[in-house]
Amino acid sequence: TAAADPEALRRRALEALTTARARTSLLTECVDERDLTAQHSPLMSPLVWDLAHISNQEEQWLVRAVAGAPAIRPEIDSIYDAFEHPRAARPTLPLLAPAEARSYALDVRGRVLDVLERTPLEGRPLLDAAFAFGMVAQHEQQHDETMLITHQLRRGAPALTAPEPPSGGAGAAGLPAEVRVPAGPFTMGTSTEPWALDNERPAHVRVVPEFFIDTVPVTNGAYLEFIEDGGYTEQRWWAPEGWAQIREHSIAAPLFWRREGGQWLRRRFGVGEPVPADEPVLHVSWYEADAYARWAGRRLPTEEEWEKAARHDPATGRSLRYPWGDADPGPDHANLGQRHLRPAAAGSYPAGRSPLGVRQLIGDVWEWTSSDFLPYPGFAAFPYREYSEVFFGPGHKVLRGGSFAVDAVACRGTFRNWDLPVRRQIFSGFRTARDADAAAPGAPGGR
Numbered sequence: 410t411a412a413a414d415p416e417a418l419r420r421r422a423l424e425a426l427t428t429a430r431a432r433t434s435l436l437t438e439c440v441d442e443r444d445l446t447a448q449h450s451p452l453m454s455p456l457v458w459d460l461a462h463i464s465n466q467e468e469q470w471l472v473r474a475v476a477g478a479p480a481i482r483p484e485i486d487s488i489y490d491a492f493e494h495p496r497a498a499r500p501t502l503p504l505l506a507p508a509e510a511r512s513y514a515l516d517v518r519g520r521v522l523d524v525l526e527r528t529p530l531e532g533r534p535l536l537d538a539a540f541a542f543g544m545v546a547q548h549e550q551q552h553d554e555t556m557l558i559t560h561q562l563r564r565g566a567p568a569l570t571a572p573e574p575p576s577g578g579a580g581a582a583g584l585p586a587e588v589r590v591p592a593g594p595f596t597m598g599t600s601t602e603p604w605a606l607d608n609e610r611p612a613h614v615r616v617v618p619e620f621f622i623d624t625v626p627v628t629n630g631a632y633l634e635f636i637e638d639g640g641y642t643e644q645r646w647w648a649p650e651g652w653a654q655i656r657e658h659s660i661a662a663p664l665f666w667r668r669e670g671g672q673w674l675r676r677r678f679g680v681g682e683p684v685p686a687d688e689p690v691l692h693v694s695w696y697e698a699d700a701y702a703r704w705a706g707r708r709l710p711t712e713e714e715w716e717k718a719a720r721h722d723p724a725t726g727r728s729l730r731y732p733w734g735d736a737d738p739g740p741d742h743a744n745l746g747q748r749h750l751r752p753a754a755a756g757s758y759p760a761g762r763s764p765l766g767v768r769q770l771i772g773d774v775w776e777w778t779s780s781d782f783l784p785y786p787g788f789a790a791f792p793y794r795e796y797s798e799v800f801f802g803p804g805h806k807v808l809r810g811g812s813f814a815v816d817a818v819a820c821r822g823t824f825r826n827w828d829l830p831v832r833r834q835i836f837s838g839f840r841t842a843r844d845a846d847a848a849a850p851g852a853p854g855g856r
């Protein structure tokens with residue numbers, strides 16, 4: 410794509426900021442004051458913290474850093490600094506009340522729209538291709554996903570509704586179980602995607618040996634076989650820390666599942682329902698994903714394998730922006746943006762398949778990979794070390810592909826998410842892989 414003209418960039422930035430704000434408003438207006446200020450889980454902030462944090466970041470980056478205007482409310486910076494206060498401690502802070510947070514948000518956004526209108530969109534790294542505006546819109550959407558997790562953890566009457574995902578495609582039944590990805594080089598990461606964040610850069614070549622990857626994410630039905638085969642009671646499937654976690658917390662199924670009268674039920678945004686067998690499994694930790702894969706005679710894909718399966722076009726040797734090509738995600742490509750409040754059945758979104766035929770890489774569920782979150786060769790922190798750099802290391806595992814809860818602006822073939830391997834309140838699932846010379850599924854020693 411040629412460099413967009415400044416007016417197109419401005420429109421795109423405005424649209425991204427406006428879309429994010431509509432979602433933020435919905436997530437914070439559908440519950441009462443008490444639900445906004447309460448802490449629904451020690452893992453999460455009160456919703457009203459996210460609300461003001463979104464605007465405080467917007468003020469810091471767009472009003473102060475980009476426009477060079479004086480601070481509006483510098484005295485609240487420290488309250489909304491994620492590094493100063495762990496989530497569990499945030500309810501005790503002197504937070505802005507919901508009405509104050511809303512008027513602060515309106516004030517900041519009003520100024521930001523002026524800044525967007527009159528600032529040249531080139532000449533400084535933060536301004537090039539309106540990067541800072543794209544970064545702030547992505548940040549807001551990331552917190553909208555975080556707030557949706559808080560909604561999922563909240564007890565009480567349902568506050569959110571959405572239409573069911575399309576039952577498009579013939580389902581997973583007619584698809585091959587796995588796809589072969591040929592050996593060879595591919596380009597990982599990006600140096601050209603205008604709003605890619607620092608950890609996705611730069612583009613570089615990786616040589617990946619031949620491997621096989623699941624055509625669709627692991628479903629609830631498949632995961633149930635692991636449970637029913639005693640998966641949670643056999644130490645041999647588990648990494649030591651994972652085994653310790655499930656013993657300590659008596660974990661025997663994905664988060665939000667419970668067994669009642671011989672049936673598995675789950676709670677989803679305040680509603681109890683039978684666990685749907687054909688839907689990608691959700692709310693599993695990295696340890697659960699890793700144990701399932703070992704039980705199945707397989708393994709998690711590495712991050713580079715995941716990205717090659719998603720982006721490599723064998724016909725041209727080029728890496729695509731998305732599995733389906735270079736077009737921005739549309740509603741037929743992937744389940745993104747909280748349009749639906751659940752993953753779509755495995756095998757859905759045929760138009761979103763990769764050139765090799767892998768399905769649902771983008772949207773539905775974040776996919777755990779076996780990889781630690783590490784910088785690419787040539788990484789440079791931008792525009793601040795605390796976005797990615799301080800999280801690099803063996804403590805965090807990479808997730809890829811985005812969930813139904815994340816907006817397209819914060820999801821790309823190159824986008825990298827990360828979390829602690831014990832986390833399961835996030836919208837996480839996985840698919841499995843195997844080396845080319847490992848036993849095929851169904852073969853002795855295979856799954």
Ligand code: AVJ
Nearest residue numbers: 548551552555796826827828
């Ligand atoms: C990239 C999702 C891990 O939520 O901690 C939000 C995104 N960074 N505010 C997070 C983020 C700063 C980040 N993740």
Ligand code: FE
Nearest residue numbers: 462491548552
């Ligand atoms: Fe943040």
